[in-house]
Amino acid sequence: MQNNRRFLLARRPVGTPVPEDFHLVQEEIPAPPPGGFVIRNHFASLDPAQRGWMDDAPSYMPPIPLGQPVRATTVGVVYASDNPDFRPGQWVMGMNALEDYSVSAPGGFTMPIDVSTVDSPSRYLSAMGAVGLTGYFGLLEVAKPQPGETLLVSGAAGAVGSVVGQIGKIAGLRTVGIAGGAEKCRRLIEDYGFDAAIDYKGKTVEALAAEIRTVIPDGANIIFENVGGDVMDAELLNLARKARIVLCGLISEYNAPEKIGIRNLWQVLAQEATVYGYLIMDFAPRFAEAGAVMAEWMAQGRLRVDEDLQHGLENTYDAFMRLFTGANTGKLVLQIA
Template identity: 60%
Template sequence: MAENRRFILQRRPSGTPAAEDFALVSEPLPELADGQFLIRNHYASLDPAMRGWMDDAPSYMPPIPLGTPVRASTVGEIVASKSAEFPVGAWVSGLNAIEEYSIGMAGGFSQIVDISIVPSPTNFLSVLGAVGMTAYFGYLEVCQPKPGDVVLVSGAAGAVGSLVGQIARIKGASKIIGIAGGPEKCARLIERYGYDAAIDYRGKSVDQLTAAIAAEAPDGVNAIFENVGGDILDAELNNLAMHARIGLCGLISEYNNPGEKTGARNIWQLIVKRATMQGLLVADYVPRFGEGITEMAGWLREGRLVFDEHVDEGIDNALPAFLRLFSGTNDGKMILKLS
């Protein structure tokens, strides 16, 4: 019987996850029940949200139970099936775990994907997966773009942020400003992703960040796509245009904070500028993924979108690959090749 290697959460992290929080185990594959199918996971998506799932805290999804594999989106091939809807040989993407094999069920989280329409199956974990749909629906539905907007994106060189800036261009923004860490990422924002301006947040205080944003947007910012939080969000709040819209996608600067969360201190500016800040979760738009994938795929064919993927290999490299998200050493959507 085949063995299944699984990346197990064995202790809840305090601050930055450590090797002692996890275990790599091999377990025999169970027999399939009627309606189930066996997925050979080829790739797993590594995302900042996974850090929150490791905590025993209220969230939009239950915490990962200790002793079970770390939850993750995967793409892979069906190698055995007792479901007529999911035949052997089909490729599927869905929410599974960092493990070499996952068991799916008809009516569950997996959906069949056509890998013949993309250069790599990994694209269903990046531009045509939850990442791309987060950028697409988060910007269009939550930020409510208007022609001529001045748009600001934090975490702009990341998998989601890099796409948001390009979608903003397609939808008629007059100026797109990105915030990223380090000169290389700032250069990539302009040279590859089409941003008009890039601000390096490293080494800057809230006041310095406030001034840097104001220099690029003297009349304020109309739409903000927020991925970082902390001091960056505080500086953004100091630069709102009247009736600005903020889409709150993530707060990556606080995910590994073992103490109390800092929170935003300039919320008062929402009142001053009659602005709105709304949380966004891509799960709300799953029924509309077909719509988003169709339009994003069209933009790709037309050469209006570019994207990058950073693929590390081996399930035994799961932790260092995951930690790249917080050190900023990944160049594109972080993906782990399992097979």
């Protein structure tokens, strides 16, 4: 590799991103800054949150500057270094960008990883990365489940949702997943061990709410929300008293020029429910602890984490859009090297 390809944000998308919103450019490989190092990225995480970072709007992270590469968590190898703690050839994970080579300055978020413990370094972007750990901490630490409770998961066939459902079973919960299409609902039961699956496709809020009610007539004790919009409105009509709602994502809204909002919020008051706005970064100091548990569960066959591996930085746009068409079949990972 004699140059550095970079997937730049050329303009801010309006609604669904189009190819013209991005540029793939080639630049020289950067040199490490004083005390820093350069990473050769091998794998990059593609996540719905990246769509929000493309907007010039307040969020938990600053907008991606125009003309800069799209921010992404990556796994790679130290290529060149001016830092004795990061040696060339060492595997690392951190918040970098969709590019061949990323510069990491002192004090950044990059950390060494031990790839000898996993079947692929990409596992640090799925089961043992932010996606898997989002499910782990969001359910066990935020929702605080009790055995015998009912867990309702939206976007249940997605990377986070499928992990949440499986951890729910480990925690002794009855798990119900909402997904789009018969095939995804089949996977919820056969691949991820959900107790029940509900297809939201083609249903009004009222019809979806009624179907949820037939499956969980006493309501959900925990809702793990990844979708928002009409799906969340139907879920809110099926709350158990004192329910906990973990608000992890709102993917139905990310490409909407005008936000839909929630129309059945009154049910939170009526059922004395609690809504938790949840970000995984609060648990960063405990990633190693949780990653070890996730690895043990996978080794025991109690946890299945699928990866949808796409190839080539030149195919980034098509790969990224799989998140919004529902084409991805697991944690979406782009293999760069």
